[in-house]
Amino acid sequence: MNASTLTAPDAPQTAPEALRPARRPGTATVLRWEITKLAAQARSRYTLLGCVLGPIAIVLIFNGQQTTPSDTIYGRQIHTSGYAMPLFLLAFASQWIFPVLASLVAGDIFANEDQHGTWKTILTRSVSRSQIFWAKTVTAIMFTIAEIVVLAATTIVASMLLIGTQPLSGLSGQPLASAHALQLVIASWATALPPLIGFTTLAILLSVVTRNPSAGVAAPVVLGLVMGLLGTIGGFDLTRRFLLTTPLDSWHGLLTEPPFYGPLTFGLGVSAAWTVVCLGFAFFSLRRRDITGG
Amino acid sequence: MSEVLAVDAADLTKIYGNVTALGGISVQVAEGEVYGILGPNGAGKTTFLRMLFGLIRPDSGTLQVFGRSWESHGIGVLEGVAGFIESPKFYPGLTGRKNLELLAGLDGGTTPTRIDEVLDTVDLTERQRRKVGGYSFGMRQRLGVAASLLRDPRLLVLDEPANGLDPAGIRDMRALVKRLAASGLTVLLSSHDMGEVEHICDDVTIMRTGSVVYHGSIAALREQAPAQAHRIATTDDDAAEKLARARDLDVTRTEEGLAVRGTQDRIDSLVADIVGAGIAMRGLSLDETPLEALFFMLTEPATHTAALDGATPATSGAHQ
Numbered sequence: 001m002n003a004s005t006l007t008a009p010d011a012p013q014t015a016p017e018a019l020r021p022a023r024r025p026g027t028a029t030v031l032r033w034e035i036t037k038l039a040a041q042a043r044s045r046y047t048l049l050g051c052v053l054g055p056i057a058i059v060l061i062f063n064g065q066q067t068t069p070s071d072t073i074y075g076r077q078i079h080t081s082g083y084a085m086p087l088f089l090l091a092f093a094s095q096w097i098f099p100v101l102a103s104l105v106a107g108d109i110f111a112n113e114d115q116h117g118t119w120k121t122i123l124t125r126s127v128s129r130s131q132i133f134w135a136k137t138v139t140a141i142m143f144t145i146a147e148i149v150v151l152a153a154t155t156i157v158a159s160m161l162l163i164g165t166q167p168l169s170g171l172s173g174q175p176l177a178s179a180h181a182l183q184l185v186i187a188s189w190a191t192a193l194p195p196l197i198g199f200t201t202l203a204i205l206l207s208v209v210t211r212n213p214s215a216g217v218a219a220p221v222v223l224g225l226v227m228g229l230l231g232t233i234g235g236f237d238l239t240r241r242f243l244l245t246t247p248l249d250s251w252h253g254l255l256t257e258p259p260f261y262g263p264l265t266f267g268l269g270v271s272a273a274w275t276v277v278c279l280g281f282a283f284f285s286l287r288r289r290d291i292t293g294g
Numbered sequence: 295m296s297e298v299l300a301v302d303a304a305d306l307t308k309i310y311g312n313v314t315a316l317g318g319i320s321v322q323v324a325e326g327e328v329y330g331i332l333g334p335n336g337a338g339k340t341t342f343l344r345m346l347f348g349l350i351r352p353d354s355g356t357l358q359v360f361g362r363s364w365e366s367h368g369i370g371v372l373e374g375v376a377g378f379i380e381s382p383k384f385y386p387g388l389t390g391r392k393n394l395e396l397l398a399g400l401d402g403g404t405t406p407t408r409i410d411e412v413l414d415t416v417d418l419t420e421r422q423r424r425k426v427g428g429y430s431f432g433m434r435q436r437l438g439v440a441a442s443l444l445r446d447p448r449l450l451v452l453d454e455p456a457n458g459l460d461p462a463g464i465r466d467m468r469a470l471v472k473r474l475a476a477s478g479l480t481v482l483l484s485s486h487d488m489g490e491v492e493h494i495c496d497d498v499t500i501m502r503t504g505s506v507v508y509h510g511s512i513a514a515l516r517e518q519a520p521a522q523a524h525r526i527a528t529t530d531d532d533a534a535e536k537l538a539r540a541r542d543l544d545v546t547r548t549e550e551g552l553a554v555r556g557t558q559d560r561i562d563s564l565v566a567d568i569v570g571a572g573i574a575m576r577g578l579s580l581d582e583t584p585l586e587a588l589f590f591m592l593t594e595p596a597t598h599t600a601a602l603d604g605a606t607p608a609t610s611g612a613h614q
Binding site: 024025029030032033036037040041042116117118119120121122123124125126127128290291292 | 400
């Protein structure tokens, strides 16, 4: 500190009589604070940019190829209907891209404070741990939703523009008119949101518990892959129903004739259960924790 | 001055496994006081301050800040309280100013003018647009003070504020704390440096391994301090030691020569004797101030037993 400049507080503002009335910010204010912090991170901006550019590149590449990935769901139709490509990418992204997107911010959002030692900085202001928790949680979930919406919109628009708006064949072979196909494609992408919110809260839990950004981001992806693997192994039928990856396939029921909604509704319940359990553990873990680091 | 204590902690205990971080300490700080919490590393100072800020919870005991407790008032306890624990931490990817703006948001917001004021107070105006990741330790320390002042506190808690600062920075930090105290602010200052505390604080709690070993005024502590110690190096330390012992001075051989404890006039006489005996002086320096000596006696009794024979550490004081 330079001698010449640590002049100071003749300033009356530091005296008790000049104390301002207590101003306790609401959770909405804390949410704005967290969003401002997130927006300042280059990683979040690049991730959203990737969600825009990635699908365009993939559509261009697959559209330019002579052959089609015919052993993959809707892979056979990607050259014949612009609605097949978004469904093909939806199935592909479910395997590992979605868990990555869900955990990129959520897995880091709490552990980042541990990494920088800033818990003690923010928790010595005028906001409670609960407010911080919910602001971070809502921010992470909003970011996941934003990623999926941007990814879906870019994929659908790019496919329609580059491939076309031809009718689509349903999974039972039934023809689907263009407008109806578009509705079903949008609905199919929407079904990914509940399990991805579940993955987001799983990443939040790991972020809180491990206090390590790398673990918070990577562990949900690994768990997603393990769940995906378990889903393909025989003999785990009961377990499979409760895995967070299973609801990611529930959109199949929307494209059959007649449609079946059982997996979708059950998947909603499973996603909600994962969300509640993960958030519950994360909340109480943060609330009870001694902040000793930093 | 208000009758409500700024800090009223009673029998605070915190145990981690086999380690007793706090073993039932009590600290009372009156409003308007400049109060020191002194102790070596591991004494429990930071644990107590973290408890005050609600970062960790005590296993037992009670803690009130301006009459408010965490159990009854939650985060409301921190109204009018600001400070930092250990070295202040910020978001390294954001500028100093942006960090302050964000932190002010967590207090309900502030005006750009107020941010200008606190940045000016700690001499960071010119560096406010630089990312904190590029700040020096001292600059982050100053930004920590600025972030605290943004809350317009009645109680300012500073944990080792001079840590890592260069001598000029230490001098200026002390001056700043004194000015803040003069403005009516209650200051709770933690340090492991007796010199830092004795020049700033009115009262002090000295801690060792989670316990309070002294609690009272600096003036009372000073009265109980032993004679100051000097380091003396000569061309014939054996002869010099004999001369010291002949004067009944407390003398210890060290690698550098002799450590002699006594009043200034007795040390002066000894030096005259040494020179008069034809022994050349190679060095004479003040080893530790009396308060520092007492501090080491209180906090490191095992290595200062000889000195302890000559003084009685106090365990009572104005607030006990």
